[in-house]
Amino acid sequence: MTSPNLRIAYRFLTAKKRAMVMSLSCTVLGVGLFIVTQATTSGFERFFTKTILGINGAIRIEDKIQDTMRSMAAAGGGDSHFARRDGVKYIEGIEEPQALMAAVREFANVRGVSAVVRGNVQLQSAFKAEDAQVFGIRLEDHVRVSDLAEQVTNGSLEDFRNSPTGALVGRVLADRLQLAVGDSLVISARGASRRVQVAAIYETGYREVDKTNVYLHQAEARSLLKRPGGATFLQISLHDPARAPQDAARLEQVLRHSVKAWQEREKTWLAVFRALRISTMITVSVFTLIASLAMFNTLAMIVLEKTKDIAILRSMGYERRDVTRIFLWQAGIVLAVGAIAGALLGAAVTWLVSQVPLPINGIFKTDRFIVTWDPAHYAGAVLTAVVMVMVASLIPARRAARLEPGDIVRGTAQ
Amino acid sequence: MSPPPPAPAAGPAWALRCRGLHRHLGEGEGRVHVLKGVSFEAERGQVYAIVGPSGCGKSTLLYLLGLLDRPDEGEIEINGRRMSNHDDAARTAARGEHIGFVFQFHFLMLEFTALENVMMPMRKLGRLPPAAMRERAHALLDSVGLGAKTHRLGTQLSGGEQQRVAIARALANQPAILLADEPTGNLDVRNSNLVFDLLTRLAKDNGQAVVLVTHNPEIAQRCDVTRPMRDGLFV
Ligand SMILES: Nc1ncnc2c1ncn2[C@@H]1O[C@H](COP(=O)(O)OP(=O)(O)OP(=O)(O)O)[C@@H](O)[C@H]1O
Numbered sequence: 143m144t145s146p147n148l149r150i151a152y153r154f155l156t157a158k159k160r161a162m163v164m165s166l167s168c169t170v171l172g173v174g175l176f177i178v179t180q181a182t183t184s185g186f187e188r189f190f191t192k193t194i195l196g197i198n199g200a201i202r203i204e205d206k207i208q209d210t211m212r213s214m215a216a217a218g219g220g221d222s223h224f225a226r227r228d229g230v231k232y233i234e235g236i237e238e239p240q241a242l243m244a245a246v247r248e249f250a251n252v253r254g255v256s257a258v259v260r261g262n263v264q265l266q267s268a269f270k271a272e273d274a275q276v277f278g279i280r281l282e283d284h285v286r287v288s289d290l291a292e293q294v295t296n297g298s299l300e301d302f303r304n305s306p307t308g309a310l311v312g313r314v315l316a317d318r319l320q321l322a323v324g325d326s327l328v329i330s331a332r333g334a335s336r337r338v339q340v341a342a343i344y345e346t347g348y349r350e351v352d353k354t355n356v357y358l359h360q361a362e363a364r365s366l367l368k369r370p371g372g373a374t375f376l377q378i379s380l381h382d383p384a385r386a387p388q389d390a391a392r393l394e395q396v397l398r399h400s401v402k403a404w405q406e407r408e409k410t411w412l413a414v415f416r417a418l419r420i421s422t423m424i425t426v427s428v429f430t431l432i433a434s435l436a437m438f439n440t441l442a443m444i445v446l447e448k449t450k451d452i453a454i455l456r457s458m459g460y461e462r463r464d465v466t467r468i469f470l471w472q473a474g475i476v477l478a479v480g481a482i483a484g485a486l487l488g489a490a491v492t493w494l495v496s497q498v499p500l501p502i503n504g505i506f507k508t509d510r511f512i513v514t515w516d517p518a519h520y521a522g523a524v525l526t527a528v529v530m531v532m533v534a535s536l537i538p539a540r541r542a543a544r545l546e547p548g549d550i551v552r553g554t555a556q
Numbered sequence: 557m558s559p560p561p562p563a564p565a566a567g568p569a570w571a572l573r574c575r576g577l578h579r580h581l582g583e584g585e586g587r588v589h590v591l592k593g594v595s596f597e598a599e600r601g602q603v604y605a606i607v608g609p610s611g612c613g614k615s616t617l618l619y620l621l622g623l624l625d626r627p628d629e630g631e632i633e634i635n636g637r638r639m640s641n642h643d644d645a646a647r648t649a650a651r652g653e654h655i656g657f658v659f660q661f662h663f664l665m666l667e668f669t670a671l672e673n674v675m676m677p678m679r680k681l682g683r684l685p686p687a688a689m690r691e692r693a694h695a696l697l698d699s700v701g702l703g704a705k706t707h708r709l710g711t712q713l714s715g716g717e718q719q720r721v722a723i724a725r726a727l728a729n730q731p732a733i734l735l736a737d738e739p740t741g742n743l744d745v746r747n748s749n750l751v752f753d754l755l756t757r758l759a760k761d762n763g764q765a766v767v768l769v770t771h772n773p774e775i776a777q778r779c780d781v782t783r784p785m786r787d788g789l790f791v
């Protein structure tokens with residue numbers, strides 16, 4: 143049996159169709175817009191995160207920490223090997239990558255680790271020359287800490303694997319040098335040069351990377367850069383990238399090397415996304431606020447119009463709390479319908495937005511608007527609407543409950 | 557005025573009793589001493605008429621007796637229980653259980669059908685199963701001559717019809733006390749008699765106390781007791 147209060151609420155509400163439709167549409171818009179903005183802003187943020195994790199992994203280890211003044215003196219001479227950051231002294235590079243990698247693999251959250259040798263080089267194609275950075279990798283290790291496998295657009299990783307003098311060249315760099323798969327180019331560094339072949343062309347969408355990074359087999363890079371041992375850095379991928387800062391802190395403590403999580407590395411862009419999220423949150427809150435004001439207005443109007451009915455109800459034994467409930471039920475009906483319709487609207491608009499062509503290239507590459515589908519957005523939208531509309535409805539509902547039947551029938555209720 | 561017959565029901569004979577009721581209305585300069593120490597009692601099974609010129613305080617008294625308003629001074633007893641200084645919840649419960657009230661003006665909740673209006677107090681009290689509520693509401697509407705219009709909305713009924721639905725509604729929970737402010741005010745002679753006969757029959761058959769305010773001398777005459785009122789006091 144439905145409660146009499148709900149029946150009464152429904153009739154009161156439907157008797158004021160225009161006001162009801164008004165607050166209902168505000169609620170639908172508030173919920174729908176909330177979902178769409180969440181889906182779109184977090185869509186770009188997640189895509190950016192996936193892109194940079196696919197390039198640089200979740201954690202990077204570089205530069206050994208110099209423990210004491212004495213050991214620094216013992217290490218001797220070359221100033222260029224020392225750097226001072228935040229009062230800590232570092233020795234550039236990683237001396238014993240194999241031992242360090244073994245230690246890193248002990249961490250439960252670590253999915254893969256790859257030692258990389260890096261150096262500045264000059265590239266010379268038949269067409270022109272460009273500065274670039276060479277990354278010497280062991281392919282089997284590196285595909286576990288990056289999305290290299292998916293980033294290849296021309297040629298194949300197989301070709302790279304099978305060719306000791308093969309190179310992976312970024313899309314932008316390849317275009318500048320007018321290189322195609324199979325072309326050869328000359329890489330020079332520190333006075334030496336070697337000829338390599340383009341085994342594949344990759345594209346990450348992150349322009350800085352696609353413009354400068356060239357991947358070589360590690361042996362090839364070592365002889366080119368004249369670094370027979372050691373590594374420039376270790377790149378690590380995690381099962382749960384969100385935990386990277388904690389893992390980085392532990393790794394730094396245990397390994398005595400400088401360890402950086404991606405959240406710190408990319409904090410500028412992440413801050414931009416956070417600002418974007420906050421600003422859209424504000425816009426959306428304004429909409430939800432309008433929805434709650436509309437509900438307030440509707441209920442206040444119904445209270446005014448139904449004072450006599452309130453007196454009749456009270457004379458029949460309906461309590462103050464029944465009156466409160468009758469008005470809160472009205473908000474509840476609007477919220478229930480508004481939440482469902484708003485969620486459907488949100489989903490529909492999110493889908494439409496995801497079909498909008500929008501070529502972006504720079505910090506990631508996409509040709510469509512990026513959205514995420516996350517039930518949390520829907521729950522968040524509904525919860526926000528429920529809280530704000532209910533709070534706004536409480537005021538007229540309690541006002542209605544406070545009315546004295548005697549005052550109403552004499553016409554002196556205010 | 558004939559002497560009241562013995563009460564048919566058990567318990568205290570007085571369904572309703574009040575002593576020395578005072579009520580002021582208005583604020584500041586406009587404050588009026590409307591009721592000036594009214595005392596009144598209503599016995600089970602009796603029909604009372606309160607008569608008097610317009611503005612003498614009849615409605616004001618009825619609101620106090622119906623626990624819709626609080627007196628500034630004085631006592632009200634319902635079924636032997638003192639109600640005047642009870643809290644709102646107790647007074648509301650007493651209204652639902654023991655008192656049926658018919659207002660002088662606005663009678664119905666207009667978005668609801670006649671049947672729904674009559675079922676409204678029963679739904680709150682929740683004593684009967686829904687089917688029985690419906691049946692009883694039909695019977696009550698029949699007895700006020702509206703058996704054919706049970707599914708009309710309040711807005712689709714004439715003033716007199718609305719008034720009769722309001723009377724049926726006031727009887728819904730079989731209250732011990734029925735308070736009616738001019739229940740026949742909008743009715744033609746035939747319907748006035750119908751309503752009055754119904755109220756008298758209920759008083760006699762169920763032992764309900766009926767108190768009605770009326771300007772109609774014929775109706776007043778047919779009541780068991782007539783109490784003339786003037787300027788805030790019974791005379
Ligand atoms: N809010 C108020 N402020 C001041 N005086 C009021 C107020 N309401 C009513 N009164 C006065 O109280 C008096 C009693 O009013 P009441 O409605 O009880 O009269 P009544 O006997 O029912 O009259 P009627 O037969 O016209 O219905 C009237 O003189 C009226 O002017």
Ligand SMILES: [Mg+2]
Binds near residue numbers: 614616660
């Ligand atoms: Mg009156």
